[in-house]
Amino acid sequence: MMNVLELHQVRKTFGSHDVLKGVDFCVPAHSILGFIGQNGAGKTTTMKLILGLLPKDAGEIQVCQETVSFGNTKANRHIGYLSDVPAFYDYLTPYEYLQLCASITHMSSADCKRKSEELLTLTGLWQSRKKRIATFSRGMKQRLGIAQALLNEPDLLIADEPTSALDPIGRKDILSILTQIKDHTTIIFSTHILSDVERVCDSYAILHDGIIQRHGSMQSIKEKASNRMQLEFMNPESMQHFLSKTQFSTKICTDTELQITHDNMSQLQSKLHQELLQQKLSLRRMEIVEPTLESLYMEVVK
Numbered sequence: 567m568m569n570v571l572e573l574h575q576v577r578k579t580f581g582s583h584d585v586l587k588g589v590d591f592c593v594p595a596h597s598i599l600g601f602i603g604q605n606g607a608g609k610t611t612t613m614k615l616i617l618g619l620l621p622k623d624a625g626e627i628q629v630c631q632e633t634v635s636f637g638n639t640k641a642n643r644h645i646g647y648l649s650d651v652p653a654f655y656d657y658l659t660p661y662e663y664l665q666l667c668a669s670i671t672h673m674s675s676a677d678c679k680r681k682s683e684e685l686l687t688l689t690g691l692w693q694s695r696k697k698r699i700a701t702f703s704r705g706m707k708q709r710l711g712i713a714q715a716l717l718n719e720p721d722l723l724i725a726d727e728p729t730s731a732l733d734p735i736g737r738k739d740i741l742s743i744l745t746q747i748k749d750h751t752t753i754i755f756s757t758h759i760l761s762d763v764e765r766v767c768d769s770y771a772i773l774h775d776g777i778i779q780r781h782g783s784m785q786s787i788k789e790k791a792s793n794r795m796q797l798e799f800m801n802p803e804s805m806q807h808f809l810s811k812t813q814f815s816t817k818i819c820t821d822t823e824l825q826i827t828h829d830n831m832s833q834l835q836s837k838l839h840q841e842l843l844q845q846k847l848s849l850r851r852m853e854i855v856e857p858t859l860e861s862l863y864m865e866v867v868k
């Protein structure tokens with residue numbers, strides 16, 4: 567599959583601060599990439615480099631096979647951009663606003679009408695098309711931001727923390743729009759909300775300490791073999807008893823719960839059964855801890 571976006575060894579320094587120290591990742595066509603990182607990790611910086619809004623110190627960026635360079639906005643015709651806090655002319659209606667945006671890009675008035683109607687419907691703003699943007703909630707403004715970013719039918723949508731400021735319903739709306747458009751548009755969205763990535767993304771990339779520390783498909787996380795088991799004891803005393811005798815190295819979670827890490831799950835299970843039997847202990851719960859995006863993230867940033 568063709569990559570809509572490719573970054574190779576991208577570096578960026580602000581003064582003496584090495585923000586990006588060689589960032590590499592690709593986004594295949596018609597997929598959604600969750601671009602994950604803590605505050606200040608360099609997500610916005612990366613997005614501005616992709617848009618050619620900042621000069622990079624080294625490396626290469628390609629959008630739809632076109633090389634991006636600072637100040638040259640040619641590659642931007644492939645891109646729709648949604649900033650983390652989209653700003654609008656509040657006295658306009660969403661319909662008027664989209665028309666204004668379309669007129670700036672010299673879209674014909676027939677195309678503009680058709681596209682505005684389609685996008686207001688897609689983003690659930692059709693009913694509110696005659697209300698002034700000033701009366702809109704944050705979620706509605708974010709949805710209008712998506713409509714605007716999609717006006718020119720971009721191959722790539724770059725969304726900077728589109729869900730971070732929203733409540734659960736607002737977030738669900740945005741995520742559902744992103745899922746609906748991915749047949750036509752490839753999406754990269756930055757976030758630190760891991761559950762949003764788990765809900766809609768096809769792949770993830772974790773930026774930390776200036777490089778992509780982990781990346782892959784969401785499917786690959788599910789297929790990763792678990793090496794952890796969680797046990798819950800009936801009471802704190804039985805857990806203490808177990809801890810005083812066990813041969814396994816353990817990580818205590820609460821006064822009745824602990825985790826055991828082991829390379830061979832079936833071996834662990836049978837040995838545990840033996841131990842519990844010998845110690846005459848019964849458990850409330852014993853379950854395999856499936857690998858999650860959160861556990862990967864924690865490994866990286868801890």
Ligand SMILES: Nc1ncnc2c1ncn2[C@@H]1O[C@H](COP(=O)(O)OP(=O)(O)OP(=O)(O)O)[C@@H](O)[C@H]1O
Pocket residue numbers: 580585603604605606607608609610611612
């Ligand atoms: N123009 C600039 N001049 C100097 N330092 C900058 C500039 N822009 C960003 N930085 C620094 O680069 C680092 C990365 O910032 P960036 O905004 O890319 O992070 P982020 O991952 O988007 O964080 P957040 O989640 O808080 O938006 C920060 O330490 C920031 O202070």
